[in-house]
Amino acid sequence: MKPPHAAHSPQTLTRPLTLPNGSVLRNRLAKSAMSEALGTYDNHATPRLVTLYRRWAASGIGLLVTGNVMVDRRALGEPGNVVIEDDTDLPLLRQWARAATDQGAAIWVQLNHPGKQSPKGLNRRNLSPSAVPFRPDLQAFFDTPHEATEAEILDIVQRFGRSAAVCKQAGFSGVQIHGAHGYLVSQFLSPHHNQRTDGWGGSPEKRRRFVLAVYAEIRRQVGPDFPVGIKLNSADFQRGGMDEAESADTMRALAEAGIDLIEVSGGTYEAPAMTGVKADKSGASATPKASTVAREAYFLTFAEQLRQTVKVPLMVTGGFRTAAGMNAALDSGALDVVGIARLMAIDPDAPAALLRGQNSPQEVARIRTGIPLVDRAAMMEVMWYTRQLQRIAAGRPTRPRESGLWAFLAAVVHSGWGSFRTRRLRA
Numbered sequence: 001m002k003p004p005h006a007a008h009s010p011q012t013l014t015r016p017l018t019l020p021n022g023s024v025l026r027n028r029l030a031k032s033a034m035s036e037a038l039g040t041y042d043n044h045a046t047p048r049l050v051t052l053y054r055r056w057a058a059s060g061i062g063l064l065v066t067g068n069v070m071v072d073r074r075a076l077g078e079p080g081n082v083v084i085e086d087d088t089d090l091p092l093l094r095q096w097a098r099a100a101t102d103q104g105a106a107i108w109v110q111l112n113h114p115g116k117q118s119p120k121g122l123n124r125r126n127l128s129p130s131a132v133p134f135r136p137d138l139q140a141f142f143d144t145p146h147e148a149t150e151a152e153i154l155d156i157v158q159r160f161g162r163s164a165a166v167c168k169q170a171g172f173s174g175v176q177i178h179g180a181h182g183y184l185v186s187q188f189l190s191p192h193h194n195q196r197t198d199g200w201g202g203s204p205e206k207r208r209r210f211v212l213a214v215y216a217e218i219r220r221q222v223g224p225d226f227p228v229g230i231k232l233n234s235a236d237f238q239r240g241g242m243d244e245a246e247s248a249d250t251m252r253a254l255a256e257a258g259i260d261l262i263e264v265s266g267g268t269y270e271a272p273a274m275t276g277v278k279a280d281k282s283g284a285s286a287t288p289k290a291s292t293v294a295r296e297a298y299f300l301t302f303a304e305q306l307r308q309t310v311k312v313p314l315m316v317t318g319g320f321r322t323a324a325g326m327n328a329a330l331d332s333g334a335l336d337v338v339g340i341a342r343l344m345a346i347d348p349d350a351p352a353a354l355l356r357g358q359n360s361p362q363e364v365a366r367i368r369t370g371i372p373l374v375d376r377a378a379m380m381e382v383m384w385y386t387r388q389l390q391r392i393a394a395g396r397p398t399r400p401r402e403s404g405l406w407a408f409l410a411a412v413v414h415s416g417w418g419s420f421r422t423r424r425l426r427a
C-alpha cells in the first residue's frame with residue numbers, strides 16, 4: 001500500500017469544464033473506456049452494468065465513458081460485448097444511463113467496430129480496409145480479414161449514426177467514437193492496414209475519409225447539441241502505422257468538423273502502447289522510458305504539441321496515477337480532462353480521493369503470467385482488469401493481488417466458451 005500524498009493545491013481536477021456545445025462536465029476526471037464483457041452471449045446489456053456504473057458514478061467522477069459497444073452484431077470484438085443496433089434494449093439502456101446521470105456524472109457510450117481485431121472463431125468473417133494479415137506470432141489468434149466493399153463501408157458508417165441516435169434516446173449524455181487501438185476506424189487511418197487505392201485509401205486525406213464520414217453521420221442523427229467525442233491514437237507505434245504528424249492532421253480535421261472532445265491514446269493490440277508497453281518491430285516489449293514515468297502520462301508530449309493548433313478540449317489517457325501528476329498535467333495547459341482506466345477497475349472509489357488531492361491506496365502494476373508470448377500482448381492486462389471490474393459489477397470487492405496466470409487461464413476458458421455460445425446462438 002502507498003501512503004496517500006499530502007493534498008495538492010490548487011486542485012484543477014475539481015474544476016467544471018464546459019464543452020464547445022455548452023454541456024458541462026462537473027470536473028476534469030474521466031473514466032476511460034474499459035470493455036466490461038458484461039453483455040449476454042447474444043449481446044444485450046445486463047443489470048450488472050447498471051450496478052457497476054452506479055458504483056463508479058458514486059465516486060464523484062465527472063465523466064464515465066463506457067466500454068466499447070459494438071454497432072454490428074456480426075462484428076464483435078469479444079464475447080459479451082453489448083451491441084446497440086436498434087431500440088430493442090431501451091428500458092435497460094435507460095437504467096444504465098441513469099445509473100450515472102442520477103448522480104451527476106456524465107456517461108458517454110463508446111461506439112466501436114472491431115474490423116480485423118477480433119479473435120478467431122467469434123465472427124463468421126472479419127473485414128478491414130485491406131486484407132493484411134496479422135504479425136506471424138499473432139496469426140494463431142486472429143484471422144486475415146477480407147477487404148471491405150464500398151457497400152459494407154457505407155453500411156458501417158450508417159450503423160455508427162443509428163447506434164448513436166439510440167444512445168441519445170436512452171438518455172446517455174454523449175457518445176465517443178473508438179478511433180484508437182487498432183480497431184476499424186484506426187485500421188482505416190493506418191497506412192499499414194489500409195492499402196486501398198480507391199476513395200478510402202492511398203493518401204492521408206483518403207485514409208481519414210472514413211472517420212470523418214462516421215462523425216458526420218453521427219452528428220446528422222443526433223443533432224448539434226449532443227456531445228460527440230473521439231478516442232484516437234497519437235501514433236500506432238507499429239511499423240508502417242499512422243505516425244504523429246498524420247494523427248495530428250486527423251485531429252485538426254475532426255476539430256474543424258465540430259467534434260466536442262478528443263481523447264489521446266496510442267498503440268494497437270500488436271503494439272500495446274496504450275498500457276505503457278511499446279513493442280519494437282519484432283514485437284518484443286519494453287517498459288516506458290524513465291522520463292515518461294516521471295511525468296506519469298504516456299502521451300503528454302504529443303498533447304502539448306497538439307494543443308498549439310487544436311482548440312477543442314483534449315483528454316489524455318494512459319499512465320496517470322497520482323493527484324499531483326494529474327493536477328500538474330492540467331496546470332500545464334496541455335489538456336482539459338484526465339482519463340484513467342485500470343485504477344478504476346481495482347479501486348472504484350479512486351476519484352473521491354483524487355478529487356481531494358490524495359492518491360488511491362491501490363497501485364496499477366504490470367500483470368504477468370510468466371508466459372512471454374502472452375505477456376507481450378495487451379490482451380493479458382485487459383483480461384485481468386476485466387475480471388476485477390466484473391467483481392465490482394457483482395457487488396464484490398476487487399482482488400488487486402490476484403495471480404496473472406490464474407486470471408489468464410480462467411479468462412481463456414471463459415472466452416473460448418463465450419465464443420462457442422455466441423456462435424451457437426447465432427446459428
Ligand SMILES: Cc1cc2nc3c(=O)[nH]c(=O)nc-3n(C[C@H](O)[C@H](O)[C@H](O)COP(=O)(O)O)c2cc1C
Pocket residue numbers: 032033034035066067068110178180181231265274275317318319320339340341342343381382383385386
Ligand atoms: C480491461 C480493459 C479494457 C479496455 N477496454 C477498452 C475499450 O473498450 N476501449 C478503449 O478505448 N480502451 C480500452 N482500454 C484501454 C483504456 O481505456 C486505457 O486507454 C488504458 O488502460 C491506459 O489507461 P490507464 O493507464 O489509466 O489504465 C481497456 C483497458 C483495460 C485495462
